[in-house]
Amino acid sequence: MTALKGDAVGRFLKRPDKPVALVYGPDTGLVGERARAIIDGFLGPDADPMARAVIEGDGLPGAPERLAEEAHSVPMFGGRRAIRVPAGSKNILPAVQPLLSDPPREAIVVIEGGDLKPSSPLRKAIEKSDQAVAIPCYVDDARAVETLITEEMTAAGLQVSPDARAALLRLLGGDRLASRGELRKLATYCHGGERVEIEDVGAVVGDASALELDVLIDSTALGDAGQADLVLRRCLAAGTAPGSIVSALSRHFMQLSEARLKIDRGATADAAMRELRPPVFFKRQNGFRRQLGLWSPEALGRALELIAATEASVRLEPDLADAMTSRALITLAGAARGPRQGR
Known part of the structure; x- marks a missing residue:
């Protein structure tokens, strides 16, 4: 079978x-x-x-x-x-x-x-x-993590604010058991209340490796290949799975693509970001806004094709996952520095 x-x-x-x-x-x-x-x-x-x-x-x-x-x-x-x-x-x-x-x-x-x-x-x-x-059992994508968040918080009788949900999606996803454990810890912390706020997430689910991942993704999307390579090495040394990195990259570029299309239809960058679900984490909004100025819809389409191919290759050839992830990041950073990215 x-x-x-x-x-x-x-x-x-x-x-x-x-x-x-x-x-x-x-x-x-x-x-x-x-x-x-x-x-x-x-x-x-x-x-x-x-x-x-x-x-x-x-x-x-x-x-x-x-x-x-x-x-x-x-x-x-x-x-x-x-x-x-x-x-x-x-x-x-x-x-x-x-x-x-x-x-x-x-x-x-x-x-x-x-x-x-x-x-x-x-x-x-x-x-x-x-x-x-x-x-x-592959690393959870954004949809699977969001389902897990809803499942655990609903069971605890808690609602989740949009900012808290965005932060959880950023922090969770590399390991299902670890993600579930963090969510149950958060539910215990918020017991007696009705709603999980971003301050609750920061108090309970803080993760330095997730912050590093944010820096890695933003450096790549802004065209800073040197910074991206440096942070990639730190993430891999800390035990972050290449599959988790590529999945996070995919989620980010999908949001960029969605926001870029809204802008091309007449929305402002701020309005486009507000409409995204999950919303862009507030500490990353300035960087996200700059990235929207670097990438055209066509370039983002090519980037997503590259990321999807890398994601498949990482699953099929885990021994080469580190090298394939590094190559994808360098290629994407180079594309962000291109002379015609839709400014």
Whole structure:
């Protein structure tokens, strides 16, 4: 079976119907969250804690038969079992292959993989098997982060001001589990109130790496390649995923494109920025206004094509992600300095 996407993922998490599931991707928080959801959906809310087992993937190459033995073993008091396998860095396909040809009847095996390439033997075997599913977990885009914000704040009985929402979209998104944790911390902080304001976000969800990301994006869009390269190195050294950087870049240039079109239809820069959703964070409005003077709609269209191609390449070739991200930033900064960008 090919990789599950969209609504099919949600349906499988609630009612897993395959005995083997591979959950993989660069968003390790989302990988873990979905793996736990699959196990909970399979076992049910009142499952015996003994029905859950963990086998470390790096230990399987020395004893590949262990996984199948565990999956086919019958619990003393009957019932279903779930086995979680953090894949690690070693090849565990020899341990998984027997489960694809002789799947367990009353057990599910959930493998937590890293950022696996399409050429990965494990990923290829899972995607080809009708006894297994593969669930990719990519870094959340703006729409997914906004949905998460709405979901968590609604559950807490809180509304979110436009400025607070814009700040949250800027700060969150690299890791689903971390984002959810920050939102729940914010909800606890605002408990007893009715509305989350930007001051609440600043008090609870402050993130220096997100501020660096703002500087990186603005430097790129303003044509300062040297500054962009310097800040990119700092972001990567701090552990910011290239996919997160490119996703943030995409969101920013989409907003630039939307605002630029409004200006070309007669709106002022300030009016165009006010109409954006989410709105431009107030501390970045001056820089955003300058960027609108540098980029024409045509140039922004080309920029978005480059960013989309880079985003796809980063997912397909994670080993080259740093270099591809750097090249995209330098190209975009050069375009911003071009002599005819719609001034």
